[in-house]
Amino acid sequence: MNMINIDKQHLTQYVSDAETKQMLEEIRDAKTTLVSGRGKGNDFLGWVNLPEEQDVSIVNSIKADVACLAPKISVFVVIGIGGSYLGARAVIEALQSEYMHAVEPRRPFVVYAGHTLSEDYYHQLLQLLDREDYAVAVISKSGTTTEPAVAFRIVKSHLESKYGKAEAANRIIAVTDARKGALHDIAVKEKYPMYVIPDNVGGRFSVLTPVGLLPIAMAGYDIDALLQGARDMRRICLENDSFDDNPAMEYAALRNILYRKGKKVEMLVNFLPNLKYVSEWWKQLYGESEGKEGKGILPHSLSFTTDLHSMGQYVQQGERLMFETFISVDKPSSKVDIPVDEQNLDGINYLVGKSLNEINHNAELGTMIAHRNGGVPVLKIQIPQIDEYVLGQLIYFFEFACGVSGYTLDVNPFDQPGVEAYKKNMFILLGKPGYEGQQLV
Numbered sequence: 417m418n419m420i421n422i423d424k425q426h427l428t429q430y431v432s433d434a435e436t437k438q439m440l441e442e443i444r445d446a447k448t449t450l451v452s453g454r455g456k457g458n459d460f461l462g463w464v465n466l467p468e469e470q471d472v473s474i475v476n477s478i479k480a481d482v483a484c485l486a487p488k489i490s491v492f493v494v495i496g497i498g499g500s501y502l503g504a505r506a507v508i509e510a511l512q513s514e515y516m517h518a519v520e521p522r523r524p525f526v527v528y529a530g531h532t533l534s535e536d537y538y539h540q541l542l543q544l545l546d547r548e549d550y551a552v553a554v555i556s557k558s559g560t561t562t563e564p565a566v567a568f569r570i571v572k573s574h575l576e577s578k579y580g581k582a583e584a585a586n587r588i589i590a591v592t593d594a595r596k597g598a599l600h601d602i603a604v605k606e607k608y609p610m611y612v613i614p615d616n617v618g619g620r621f622s623v624l625t626p627v628g629l630l631p632i633a634m635a636g637y638d639i640d641a642l643l644q645g646a647r648d649m650r651r652i653c654l655e656n657d658s659f660d661d662n663p664a665m666e667y668a669a670l671r672n673i674l675y676r677k678g679k680k681v682e683m684l685v686n687f688l689p690n691l692k693y694v695s696e697w698w699k700q701l702y703g704e705s706e707g708k709e710g711k712g713i714l715p716h717s718l719s720f721t722t723d724l725h726s727m728g729q730y731v732q733q734g735e736r737l738m739f740e741t742f743i744s745v746d747k748p749s750s751k752v753d754i755p756v757d758e759q760n761l762d763g764i765n766y767l768v769g770k771s772l773n774e775i776n777h778n779a780e781l782g783t784m785i786a787h788r789n790g791g792v793p794v795l796k797i798q799i800p801q802i803d804e805y806v807l808g809q810l811i812y813f814f815e816f817a818c819g820v821s822g823y824t825l826d827v828n829p830f831d832q833p834g835v836e837a838y839k840k841n842m843f844i845l846l847g848k849p850g851y852e853g854q855q856l857v
């Protein structure tokens with residue numbers, strides 16, 4: 417059953433039904449290009465059938481590793497950058513309590529490394545690892561990315577001095593290429609358990625491989641339900657060819673119509689702080705897939721009501737260059753009432769009897785109307801609740817829409833040549849062997 421509803425009621429003054437209908441053939445063509453594997457970057461389409469073709473033995477092996485490691489650790493360090501950590505972090509932080517470490521102490525607490533080169537960050541991480549029992553997943557498709565390589569060297573050294581080399585090897589799991597890369601070679605030499613990232617799945621599309629599944633399972637979440645959600649959304653995306661029945665096609669169409677009307681920035685908006693990393697994952701997915709050849713919608717994100725008090729002014733009255741995509745969640749997973757106060761000195765007794773969710777939804781509706789009336793097209797992606805199954809649907813929905821949207825834009829949505837420029841400059845500046853005498857780009 418489709419858990420994703422595209423609500424266009426705040427879009428009608430910007431995009432007419434006729435304009436949407438006119439887009440149908442183009443979007444169908446883009447979908448056919450994607451599904452038939454005839455488009456640009458077609459050697460990276462493994463994600464399309466991944467939920468259906470997922471090897472059960474890999475999922476079972478992940479569960480076995482979790483059963484073995486989780487009881488003896490309090491912290492699980494996930495080392496990776498970009499697509500090698502954002503998907504896992506998006507799912508874990510969407511599901512876990514904000515105060516997880518204090519509230520649910522039985523689960524391993526997942527911390528992240530390899531996504532920054534901040535010295536202070538690693539100093540603080542090592543202070544934590546000094547006092548916690550921990551294990552590590554080191555994740556890199558290429559196995560050569562500098563940031564996770566640096567982090568792994570630091571954490572591995574700490575792990576080996578804390579537990580000894582033999583026990584350290586029992587606490588490290590590598591996720592990388594099947595055949596090549598420095599990480600692959602280290603894992604083979606040190607006999608670390610290893611999961612493979614399929615050749616035909618790019619980093620930002622890899623959350624449903626062990627890249628995402630291992631950390632998510634280690635954090636205590638149901639990867640079967642996540643995969644089932646993705647499987648069901650895959651069927652919806654592949655089997656339906658109309659906007660009414662295929663939310664990914666409709667989303668791809670609407671964002672391209674808005675882009676062609678000069679709306680060059682898309683703000684992904686949520687009203688729940690635990691969706692922050694869903695937005696970060698989405699930004700990489702769309703930014704790396706579409707931002708090339710001088711084209712592409714700039715993906716940006718906002719968390720309301722928090723950011724209404726910082727960015728709200730700009731959205732309401734600044735340059736009219738953006739549209740907003742709200743992720744709206746019907747039901748919260750918990751309930752908090754507003755207590756009665758006889759004195760009513762704060763003047764909010766009128767809220768008593770309403771749930772916080774009702775108040776938040778009214779803030780959401782009020783914001784949509786204000787922004788729409790202020791010149792910002794507003795699109796709503798409505799989901800019933802946040803759980804593993806719905807997140808699985810949401811992940812596949814965004815991935816499929818991204819592939820269709822990228823082909824509609826006529827770019828290769830599955831490469832990221834621009835990411836190399838900063839790396840080359842960094843290597844020249846740091847004197848990496850082989851880069852001597854080269855010009856900065």
Ligand code: PA5
Binds near residue numbers: 498500
């Ligand atoms: O989408 C991508 O492929 C990239 O952004 C990668 O996720 C990121 O650069 C990390 O690469 P790797 O997994 O090879 O370390």
